Amino acid sequence: MSDTLVEPSEPDRAPTRSLSVTDSIRAAILSGTFEAGVRMHEVRLSEWLGVSRTPVRSALQTLASEGLLEYAPNRGYAVRKYLTSEIVDAYEIRAMLESLAARFAAERGLKEEERAAIERSLADGDALLAKGELTENDRISYGAINFAFHDTIHQAARCRMLGDMVRLCQSVPQSSHRNVVSFELLDVRRRHDDHHRIYDAIIMSEPHRAELLMREHVASVKTSLVRSITGRPAPLRRAPG
Structure with a gap:
């Protein structure tokens, strides 16, 4: 140290x-x-x-x-220093859990206040990106926007155990929705576009599409983060068997 x-x-x-x-x-x-x-x-x-x-x-x-x-x-x-492998593992687990949360939300439907919260986060993100550039102050703002989107989907999943497990993954700070590490404009725009597509799949009651989109979304965030830390793409996981 x-x-x-x-x-x-x-x-x-x-x-x-x-x-x-x-x-x-x-x-x-x-x-x-x-x-x-x-x-x-x-x-x-x-x-x-x-x-x-x-x-x-x-x-x-x-x-x-x-x-x-x-x-x-x-x-x-x-x-505190975290190994890149620890961060990758946290995202791998998060991808599975959050994709399940998106599927549950699409199957079980959104309450009116949940729909409003997600739409507000999407509108706030649209407004932030409309500036065409991002500052360090915007990192905090986008962290709150990102948290509101994902946290609302966790609530809409109606599964307390799932929410508890997601929060455990976020004990690795780089994996928390509030902590936006990779903050390049194109990356943030791509992630926010993902949010729009995930929301569309949920309100259209397309659980399998919502699940797939969320899994790809979290995986892409992992790749951006690891690239920002190491300058290299995230390591590939070898399929079992």
Whole structure:
């Protein structure tokens, strides 16, 4: 574990004050400003963000509970490192679980409030992408949009066990719906188009199509993420037998 805090270069200075301290540090970690193993020094972070140490300390505790940071006595917090294989495994499992959730939602139908929540997330995503460019502030916004879409489908599946298992997969932070790591415009547009197609299949009561589309969607997110981390495509899984 490194004992230093990497000082962000001038263009990478803290996001605007419209973001909370937790959101700002989370976004910096996910964007790679703070690399795995780097120690998060309260004083330097408070200077970087222009706030007191109290909200920084609270933010570090929150991010540790999310799994983005790890704590060691007498050393403090550091950015947690996950093996690429762990991230790939989390996405592999998520693809199976979420595709099942989409199938259940198509079979069991959406409540009016669920339909409204998904349509709102689609409209918000459309508006965000209409700008033609994305900023670090937009990473937080899209994370909320992405979470609303997927979480509503989990609710519509009407299966508590399934929801619990999805949340377990998200204990790997890079696999969480809120944590958007790969944030290139074309990737985000492709993912959001997937959301539209998945929703269409659900409201048209096409469970097998919804299942297939969701599985391909999660798999494509995995590929984009691994490429952003390693510069290479995600490893292929050998079929059993």
